[in-house]
Amino acid sequence: MSKRDRELITELKAVLISQQYSPVVIRNYCAYAQEFLDCLAQRKILVADVTKARVERYLCDAIALFRRHRGRRPGPRWQQIPCAGIHALLRLVQGQWPPAPKATCAADALRFTICDEYETWLREERGFARPSIDAFLSEARHFLAWQLERCGANDLRIWASATSTGIWTCVR
Structure with a gap:
């Protein structure tokens, strides 16, 4: 984990504390955000460059990993927890998440x-x-x-x- 990643997780934790999230939620959001940052680092992708497609791909990979480790698919709403932590991280870094749609016409x-x-x-x-x-x-x-x-x-x-x-x- 890079110094910048540790700073991001510390800043995310401070934001969540200031918004009065419970300690359990803060721990879970930060853990999933950290795993996401680790994945981005392996692929040499900057957090500022993350797209919705990258997050969706990561969540699909996380479901596959869950299945390999536990021998079953996660519950139907399991994805909401990692998704919420990742989205909170991306809002912190990018200012807005999901990104505003672009006008095509x-x-x-x-x-x-x-x-x-x-x-x-x-x-x-x-x-x-x-x-x-x-x-x-x-x-x-x-x-x-x-x-x-x-x-x-x-x-x-x-x-x-x-x-x-x-x-x-x-x-x-």
């Missing part, structure tokens, strides 16, 4: 703009806490994806400019 860019404005409105005008904002944004993203599929990008542009909040009412 004009409609995506419009949806992202609407969601960014909605997030600002929820935070500044309504004063919601981060978990509430995340929940509302998740619903808004699903709604906008459905609306885009239903109406197309041109109708979405008209719809977004015709509504005051840009989210909850549909003109058609």
